[in-house]
Amino acid sequence: MITEAAILNVRYGMEQEFENSFRRASKIISSMSGYLSHELQRCIEVRGKYLLLVKWEQLEDHIIGFRQSEEYQEWRELLHHFYEPFPTVEHFETVPNLTGGD
Amino acid sequence: MITEAAILNVRYGMEQEFENSFRRASKIISSMSGYLSHELQRCIEVRGKYLLLVKWEQLEDHIIGFRQSEEYQEWRELLHHFYEPFPTVEHFETVPNLTGGD
Numbered sequence: 702m703i704t705e706a707a708i709l710n711v712r713y714g715m716e717q718e719f720e721n722s723f724r725r726a727s728k729i730i731s732s733m734s735g736y737l738s739h740e741l742q743r744c745i746e747v748r749g750k751y752l753l754l755v756k757w758e759q760l761e762d763h764i765i766g767f768r769q770s771e772e773y774q775e776w777r778e779l780l781h782h783f784y785e786p787f788p789t790v791e792h793f794e795t796v797p798n799l800t801g802g803d
Numbered sequence: 804m805i806t807e808a809a810i811l812n813v814r815y816g817m818e819q820e821f822e823n824s825f826r827r828a829s830k831i832i833s834s835m836s837g838y839l840s841h842e843l844q845r846c847i848e849v850r851g852k853y854l855l856l857v858k859w860e861q862l863e864d865h866i867i868g869f870r871q872s873e874e875y876q877e878w879r880e881l882l883h884h885f886y887e888p889f890p891t892v893e894h895f896e897t898v899p900n901l902t903g904g905d
Contacts, residue, residue, distance in 0.1 A: 791852070792848060793847065794844060798826055800843065
């Protein structure tokens, strides 16, 4: 299991429109092979900043399976014009014993 | 419920020592009032980069309850010397219907 993580900065004043588009886009990502879960969270301190976390079974499910799919074109059209600057997306893996609670 | 999120950049070559210290430090944070869960994940693309996510019942549990506690002094001593640069910590809240899966 890996986590795709990105800080998204949405253009000023477009936050509501972005959230509405993301609701549509989330149906796309949720249907992909290897997708496990996602969270989009809104920053309390900085307007227009969001944290996107997507859990995938393995790295390739995101960087090959999703990014090379037809569905990704639809995802891009729904979301990419909201971002300024364009986000850096990175992947993270769990380190044994460094997770707790719940 | 809110999420505390930070990208941590650990000094080159100190990654293993940091992970060991974090295991000790995680016992501190896990015992705090309002703490729900945490994850420390290691970046796949960039050596020494980590994603820290801590879920708290409410913002004040972190910024007042934890940061003004004696336990925070111990947390700082265990961890802060590993970071370069010192991380920005921000807080995020769930937006209705922007979370899914699992």
